[in-house]
Amino acid sequence: MTNPQTASPDKTLAIVGQGYVGLPLAMAAVDAGWSVIGIEKSAGRVEQLKAGSSPVEDISDERLAKAIAAKKYLASNNPADVSAALVVTICVPTPLDDARNPDLELLESATKDIAPHLADGTLLVSESTSYPGTLRDVIIPIVNSLKSSNAKEIFFASAPERVNPGDLVWDQKNTPRLVGGIDTESLNRALAFYNSICDSVVATSTPEIAEAAKILENTFRLVNISLINEFTQLCSAQGINVHEVINAAATKPYGFMPFRPGVGIGGHCIPVDPLYLTWWARKGGQVASLVERSDEISTQMPIYVAERALGIALGKSPGPGRAKRVLILGVAYKPGVGDVRETPVSALRTALIARGAEVAWIDPLVPAWEGTEPVTEAWECDVAIVATNQPGMDVNSLLARGVPILDCTNNYGHLAGVLLL
Ligand SMILES: NC(=O)c1ccc[n+]([C@@H]2O[C@H](COP(=O)([O-])OP(=O)(O)OC[C@H]3O[C@@H](n4cnc5c(N)ncnc54)[C@H](O)[C@@H]3O)[C@@H](O)[C@H]2O)c1
Numbered sequence: 001m002t003n004p005q006t007a008s009p010d011k012t013l014a015i016v017g018q019g020y021v022g023l024p025l026a027m028a029a030v031d032a033g034w035s036v037i038g039i040e041k042s043a044g045r046v047e048q049l050k051a052g053s054s055p056v057e058d059i060s061d062e063r064l065a066k067a068i069a070a071k072k073y074l075a076s077n078n079p080a081d082v083s084a085a086l087v088v089t090i091c092v093p094t095p096l097d098d099a100r101n102p103d104l105e106l107l108e109s110a111t112k113d114i115a116p117h118l119a120d121g122t123l124l125v126s127e128s129t130s131y132p133g134t135l136r137d138v139i140i141p142i143v144n145s146l147k148s149s150n151a152k153e154i155f156f157a158s159a160p161e162r163v164n165p166g167d168l169v170w171d172q173k174n175t176p177r178l179v180g181g182i183d184t185e186s187l188n189r190a191l192a193f194y195n196s197i198c199d200s201v202v203a204t205s206t207p208e209i210a211e212a213a214k215i216l217e218n219t220f221r222l223v224n225i226s227l228i229n230e231f232t233q234l235c236s237a238q239g240i241n242v243h244e245v246i247n248a249a250a251t252k253p254y255g256f257m258p259f260r261p262g263v264g265i266g267g268h269c270i271p272v273d274p275l276y277l278t279w280w281a282r283k284g285g286q287v288a289s290l291v292e293r294s295d296e297i298s299t300q301m302p303i304y305v306a307e308r309a310l311g312i313a314l315g316k317s318p319g320p321g322r323a324k325r326v327l328i329l330g331v332a333y334k335p336g337v338g339d340v341r342e343t344p345v346s347a348l349r350t351a352l353i354a355r356g357a358e359v360a361w362i363d364p365l366v367p368a369w370e371g372t373e374p375v376t377e378a379w380e381c382d383v384a385i386v387a388t389n390q391p392g393m394d395v396n397s398l399l400a401r402g403v404p405i406l407d408c409t410n411n412y413g414h415l416a417g418v419l420l421l
Helices: 022-031 044-050 061-070 079-084 106-119 132-144 184-195 207-238 241-248 273-283 290-311 344-352 395-400
Strands: 012-016 036-038 073-078 089-090 121-127 154-157 177-181 201-204 325-329 358-362 383-386 405-407 417-419
Touching: 012 022, 012 106, 022 036, 022 061, 036 079, 044 073, 061 073, 079 089, 089 106, 089 177, 121 132, 121 184, 132 154, 132 207, 154 184, 154 207, 154 241, 177 184, 177 207, 184 201, 201 207, 207 241, 207 273, 273 290, 273 417, 290 325, 290 344, 290 383, 290 405, 325 344, 325 405, 344 358, 383 395, 395 405
Parallel strands: 012 036, 012 089, 036 073, 089 121, 121 154, 177 201, 325 358, 325 383, 383 405, 405 417
Antiparallel strands: 154 177
């Protein structure tokens, strides 16, 4: 196979953004026979990718290097390279701004970067998560105002990504893909593209249905996790083991889905996407009150955990003038990944420090975090909190020293000296 930039355009895909979504998509497309140009803004990341070093856990260096060696994948920081592609997907972040409202700046600037270079007949798909109407009201007007005069017809679709980093079962290929086209031809082209990569592709009648479905999926998780976190606090105050309650309720074969308590909600999706919904509701003159309350409960959960842990440490006598020392085990937002963006452990650490504690942390997958380095289990402490159950952490050595542990992950409750949420 030739260089992706000179390969046949009818099997060339350009992906804008080479992160947790864009790179796994690139590798899935390579597996499906596409030549992929990974357009990435960060020069450092482009160099890393070119060297065959994967920046995301789900893609091994070997897999990336193999795609590069086969000339099926090339990273580039030149947005003009989209001109070589028949299909272009946008996979850039859609975070919140300081006021916790949708921040579409990266999505808009990525669209502006590529719009003048799209070839006639290109299918442009947004995979980034956003509120319903983003494709129609934000992306398409930018493209139409900046596209070249040669690009007479551009096709548009929304196909929100559902990837779950670290998931060993569900990936780009076997997770059903929602696709909504702006018109019938766009939908047909998008269906053909995703059918070439995914086992199952589901058409929606409009892009807005696909966009709204993605937001609903993640809001469903926020609301249910918040419900279980609130329920956990009620049970704990009444001396009831919430895990037994959840296990008992989960014996019902229909109408119940178990969610588990934890430090809070993390990652780039669950704490963020529901606020795209609340913003969208308010923009339309409505209030998504259950979702807003769920966000409040989830924001408060790390504070509850901090206070529980410091309550446990009260039983220890630290000596005159010494602050309570708290060791946090696991700081990534979920087990098996080194990703600390939006981790609720950050709010936990802040809450502990605000209450006068001295805080250190361990995470075998995170080399540095918030300007600090990890310690080891030998760090002298009054209490330890298992916040994220990362592989390679040694709770037994802490228990052997008599350090009480608050386990927020429900993995160590069988050990003496461990308390659960
Ligand atoms: N990470 C997930 O689990 C997940 C799951 C489903 C959906 N999503 C959604 O997918 C989208 C992307 O998320 P992600 O986690 O892959 O983000 P990410 O931060 O891991 O990767 C995004 C990449 O885009 C690059 N980028 C930013 N602006 C660019 C531009 N103008 N041109 C080229 N590259 C640019 C960034 O440098 C970064 O490398 C977001 O909308 C997110 O909500 C994420």
